[in-house]
Amino acid sequence: xxxxxxxxxxxxxxxxxxxxxxxxxxxxxxxxxxxxxxxxxxxxxxxxxxxxxxxxxxxxxxxxxxxxxxxxxxxxxxxxxxxxxxxxxxxxxxxxxxxxx
Ligand SMILES: [Mg+2]
Numbered sequence: 765x766x767x768x769x770x771x772x773x774x775x776x777x778x779x780x781x782x783x784x785x786x787x788x789x790x791x792x793x794x795x796x797x798x799x800x801x802x803x804x805x806x807x808x809x810x811x812x813x814x815x816x817x818x819x820x821x822x823x824x825x826x827x828x829x830x831x832x833x834x835x836x837x838x839x840x841x842x843x844x845x846x847x848x849x850x851x852x853x854x855x856x857x858x859x860x861x862x863x864x865x
Contacts, residue, residue: 768829768837776830788830795823 768776780788799820805811832840852864 767841768833772829773833773837776833779830780834785834788827788834792824792827792831795820795827799824 802812802817802820806814806817856862856864
């Protein structure tokens with residue numbers, strides 16, 4: 765099961781307390797936009813490096829974890845875990861020789 769460390773939670777909670785949900789929503793939109801541009805530049809146009817793409821993936825994940833904490837960390841992580849298990853089932857179905865773990 766994925767979890768957030770107490771240090772991560774403390775930082776995310778303080779950021780939300782300082783700047784609020786509307787600011788977070790704006791950051792999510794901004795970071796997703798940056799990710800989409802970087803993804804297109806990396807895969808289709810060779811106009812950014814893998815490091816640039818990694819940077820934008822990390823930015824999106826940070827905003828998503830901050831939102832997950834706001835919505836309920838346990839609930840979001842449980843749903844995420846269910847979806848990962850479902851993905852594993854689909855992979856196993858598509859490739860019967862594949863085994864988890
Ligand atoms: Mg960014």
